[in-house]
Amino acid sequence: MASYLGLERNISYWTIPAALILALSPRVYWSRTSPGRKFFDPSNPRTFTARLDSADIDKKLRLQLQRSEAAVANAFETLGLYAAAVTAGNAAGLPAGTMNTLSLGYLASRVLYTWIYIWGQESRKMVPLRTVVWLVGMSFTMTLFIAASRSQ
Numbered sequence: 001m002a003s004y005l006g007l008e009r010n011i012s013y014w015t016i017p018a019a020l021i022l023a024l025s026p027r028v029y030w031s032r033t034s035p036g037r038k039f040f041d042p043s044n045p046r047t048f049t050a051r052l053d054s055a056d057i058d059k060k061l062r063l064q065l066q067r068s069e070a071a072v073a074n075a076f077e078t079l080g081l082y083a084a085a086v087t088a089g090n091a092a093g094l095p096a097g098t099m100n101t102l103s104l105g106y107l108a109s110r111v112l113y114t115w116i117y118i119w120g121q122e123s124r125k126m127v128p129l130r131t132v133v134w135l136v137g138m139s140f141t142m143t144l145f146i147a148a149s150r151s152q
Helices: 012-032 035-039 045-053 059-091 096-118 124-150
Strands: none
Touching (some): 012 035, 012 045, 012 096, 059 096, 059 124
């Protein structure tokens, strides 16, 4: 299976731009293709959530739009640490299988985290799961650092 997917080669550096695309995807979706488009000002994007506070839209939609911006912010808060971890792992010469597993695990955790943040939190039961998924993603990142330090 790994050879079919090309995972015998180290693809971890490619997951950094993939993580960037994942980080931006909620903003692109909500600000360009949904009702949020009316409230998004590309020349001043940081006012998006403030504009939503006074918008005459359904409360459920407003909360989804605001949570999507929060998910984007969270993704960017973790992206630098993740990129540094991938760089450290590669500099330490970690095996491709280790790098790929941890890198793809981080990406999968970010996809799940974003979905839970935007859509899953409509049920209060899902709120703690968001934290668990975030911790899993960060554990992939920290494992890269730890494995890199142990290989030296």
